[in-house]
Amino acid sequence: MKTLFDKIWEAHVVSTVQDGPTQLYIDRMYCHEVTSPQAFDGLRNRGLKVFRPSQITCIPDHNIPTINQEAPIADPISKKQVDTLERNTKEFGLTHYHMGHEKNGIIHVVGPENGLSLPGMTMVCGDSHTSTHGALGAVAFGIGTSEVEMVLATQCVFQSRPKTMRLNFHGRLKAGVTSKDLALYVIAKMTTGGATGYFVEYAGEAIRAMSMEERLTVCNLSIEMGARGGMIAPDEVTFDYIKGREFAPKGAEWDAAVEKWKALKSDEGATFDKEIDFDATDIEPMVTYGTNPGMGMGINESIPTLESIDEAGRISFAKSLEYMGFNAGEKMLGKSIDYVFLGSCTNGRIEDFRQFTEYVKGKKKADHVIAWLVPGSWAVDKQIKAEGLDKILTEAGFELRQPGCSACLAMNDDKVPAGKYAVSTSNRNFEGRQGPGARTILAGPLVAAAAAVNGCITDPRA
Amino acid sequence: MGELEGANMEKFITLTSTVVPLPIENVDTDQIIPARFLKATSKDGFGDNLFRDWRYDKNDQPIASFVLNNPTYNGEILVAGKNFGSGSSREHAAWAIAGYGFKVVVSSFFADIFKNNAMNNFVLPVVVSEEFLAEIFDGVNANPAITLTINLEEQIITNNSNGKSESFQINPYKKECFVKGLDDIDYLISKKDMIERYEIARV
Ligand code: SF4
Numbered sequence: 001m002k003t004l005f006d007k008i009w010e011a012h013v014v015s016t017v018q019d020g021p022t023q024l025y026i027d028r029m030y031c032h033e034v035t036s037p038q039a040f041d042g043l044r045n046r047g048l049k050v051f052r053p054s055q056i057t058c059i060p061d062h063n064i065p066t067i068n069q070e071a072p073i074a075d076p077i078s079k080k081q082v083d084t085l086e087r088n089t090k091e092f093g094l095t096h097y098h099m100g101h102e103k104n105g106i107i108h109v110v111g112p113e114n115g116l117s118l119p120g121m122t123m124v125c126g127d128s129h130t131s132t133h134g135a136l137g138a139v140a141f142g143i144g145t146s147e148v149e150m151v152l153a154t155q156c157v158f159q160s161r162p163k164t165m166r167l168n169f170h171g172r173l174k175a176g177v178t179s180k181d182l183a184l185y186v187i188a189k190m191t192t193g194g195a196t197g198y199f200v201e202y203a204g205e206a207i208r209a210m211s212m213e214e215r216l217t218v219c220n221l222s223i224e225m226g227a228r229g230g231m232i233a234p235d236e237v238t239f240d241y242i243k244g245r246e247f248a249p250k251g252a253e254w255d256a257a258v259e260k261w262k263a264l265k266s267d268e269g270a271t272f273d274k275e276i277d278f279d280a281t282d283i284e285p286m287v288t289y290g291t292n293p294g295m296g297m298g299i300n301e302s303i304p305t306l307e308s309i310d311e312a313g314r315i316s317f318a319k320s321l322e323y324m325g326f327n328a329g330e331k332m333l334g335k336s337i338d339y340v341f342l343g344s345c346t347n348g349r350i351e352d353f354r355q356f357t358e359y360v361k362g363k364k365k366a367d368h369v370i371a372w373l374v375p376g377s378w379a380v381d382k383q384i385k386a387e388g389l390d391k392i393l394t395e396a397g398f399e400l401r402q403p404g405c406s407a408c409l410a411m412n413d414d415k416v417p418a419g420k421y422a423v424s425t426s427n428r429n430f431e432g433r434q435g436p437g438a439r440t441i442l443a444g445p446l447v448a449a450a451a452a453v454n455g456c457i458t459d460p461r462a
Numbered sequence: 463m464g465e466l467e468g469a470n471m472e473k474f475i476t477l478t479s480t481v482v483p484l485p486i487e488n489v490d491t492d493q494i495i496p497a498r499f500l501k502a503t504s505k506d507g508f509g510d511n512l513f514r515d516w517r518y519d520k521n522d523q524p525i526a527s528f529v530l531n532n533p534t535y536n537g538e539i540l541v542a543g544k545n546f547g548s549g550s551s552r553e554h555a556a557w558a559i560a561g562y563g564f565k566v567v568v569s570s571f572f573a574d575i576f577k578n579n580a581m582n583n584f585v586l587p588v589v590v591s592e593e594f595l596a597e598i599f600d601g602v603n604a605n606p607a608i609t610l611t612i613n614l615e616e617q618i619i620t621n622n623s624n625g626k627s628e629s630f631q632i633n634p635y636k637k638e639c640f641v642k643g644l645d646d647i648d649y650l651i652s653k654k655d656m657i658e659r660y661e662i663a664r665v
């Protein structure tokens with residue numbers, strides 16, 4: 001009796017070093033411009049070629065400007081990094097979806113939407129949110145640049161085998177509660193290090209009831225509780241999502257693939273190193289109040305008091321609230337905000353734009369709020385326009401930007417100024433994440449929409 | 463083990479050093495090296511921007527209260543609060559720590575990817591108990607000159623201010639890499655025929 005994780009992992013073991021790590025075969029690697037240049041240099045220094053070029057897809061996303069992509073990147077250092085990726089892909093013969101390419105966008109959005117990420121695969125990228133792709137029923141995890149070099153050179157990485165954890169969600173999410181809220185709820189319960197050393201499988205009624213895009217959001221955030229990765233057993237929802245996508249198997253190959261994929265689930269009675277149950281009906285729309293994603297709470301609750309925090313954590317807790325300009329014990333509801341960011345590999349997909357648009361339809365953006373709506377890819381942008389969401393957004397006072405990571409980590413020009421509050425659908429509220437001194441409140445697309453319209457933290461169900 | 467010697471990897475067996483204390487929990491990689499410094503295309507120079515936004519103010523002036531700016535504290539061992547290195551997979555965090563001159567980071571808990579990245583750059587993450595960690599912080603508070611000794615061969619860390627020791631874990635393969643200065647890539651490359659056999663077998 002095996003877990004889903006065991007099945008995929010074991011099928012990819014090339015060798016195991018005695019008393020050491022596993023040499024794991026990687027089906028697909030994604031590379032972006034920030035964490036790959038030193039890996040390509042390493043290859044050159046060793047006089048090596050890329051071992052399996054067809055299994056590697058390169059997409060610049062972190063530095064990409066979200067306006068005027070038609071022109072060269074203005075920031076010379078960003079430009080150099082993006083150009084370096086292009087040069088490396090040419091030199092080593094790799095697929096490259098350059099800025100402006102119809103398949104350009106955030107890697108974790110582009111991979112699934114093109115059928116590059118499939119059930120049963122092992123996938124890596126020099127990016128911690130590679131966990132996203134696990135939603136398709138795969139083992140996907142982030143690696144460092146030395147490991148990117150290993151995969152370029154040998155299509156393998158060394159990994160110690162993680163422990164397994166299953167999180168079961170009983171019941172369904174209530175109306176107005178999104179998969180992002182579920183993820184923020186779990187991270188708050190688990191804390192940011194609570195799943196370190198584990199690979200997490202999400203299961204239960206609430207997960208089964210989710211669309212593929214909602215599942216991608218949940219798995220995306222696995223890393224924020226320290227997990228090596230997150231995964232969901234593939235089912236009809238998964239197969240329907242993949243079918244017909246460009247790089248998905250076709251015809252007889254498709255039928256054979258689906259047959260194989262159906263076996264990708266944890267066997268009845270398989271044991272996990274840890275198993276935790278949650279009641280999905282307990283979950284409310286969430287916001288974060290601090291400077292790590294574990295510092296989240298239901299939108300109607302109050303920030304914890306200092307006394308409720310255990311002693312070793314009080315210095316960090318106080319430092320965090322000081323940075324945010326919040327007081328222990330107070331409510332978040334009604335707090336004025338300055339920026340709203342809809343986008344990132346967490347919430348930059350079409351369903352996120354549909355939810356946001358649904359809320360703002362017929363309403364107006366608050367005057368003082370600056371809103372950045374950034375599709376996760378050009379394909380998402382195209383779909384937004386095909387559905388006419390852009391017109392509704394324009395009428396409500398919003399404008400759409402061009403795809404990229406954008407304000408998620410502010411490597412381009414989309415920086416939140418020091419001291420300003422941003423309600424952000426991204427994944428990290430670390431100090432300075434959205435620009436030096438920026439104050440990030442993480443939330444789902446509905447809470448972001450309500451904040452954009454009301455200019456303050458508002459329960460979207462109110 | 464691989465027969466090839468790693469290129470410019472510094473070997474590491476025992477180390478005795480004063481410490482730099484950072485008693486903050488959940489230090490994430492965005493603090494270790496902020497995203498705006500990730501635009502370099504080489505591994506050099508990251509040490510200058512280690513903990514940039516805690517270390518320098520808006521006008522690039524050193525913030526006196528931050529420990530790296532306090533001449534009382536120095537050494538090759540960084541001692542940090544629980545859950546060090548959470549967040550992004552950026553190896554730039556490990557390059558920054560190594561570039562600054564740290565050879566060891568001691569904490570009661572590390573994030574997974576950071577731990578791998580650190581080891582791949584010959585920075586040793588040493589996990590100690592909460593109690594042992596608290597005693598280091600107390601010790602260095604009372605006397606900044608206290609030292610720790612890390613004996614990698616024996617897998618023992620000693621707090622020389624109170625003589626207490628703890629053993630720490632490292633997998634035997636990684637330990638050999640550290641001791642011999644070997645790197646994973648050389649080892650994997652030596653296994654290429656095995657990889658090709660695996661590919662053929664799975665089709
Ligand atoms: S959107 Fe944000 S979290 Fe996702 S890959 Fe880009 S920078 Fe990383």
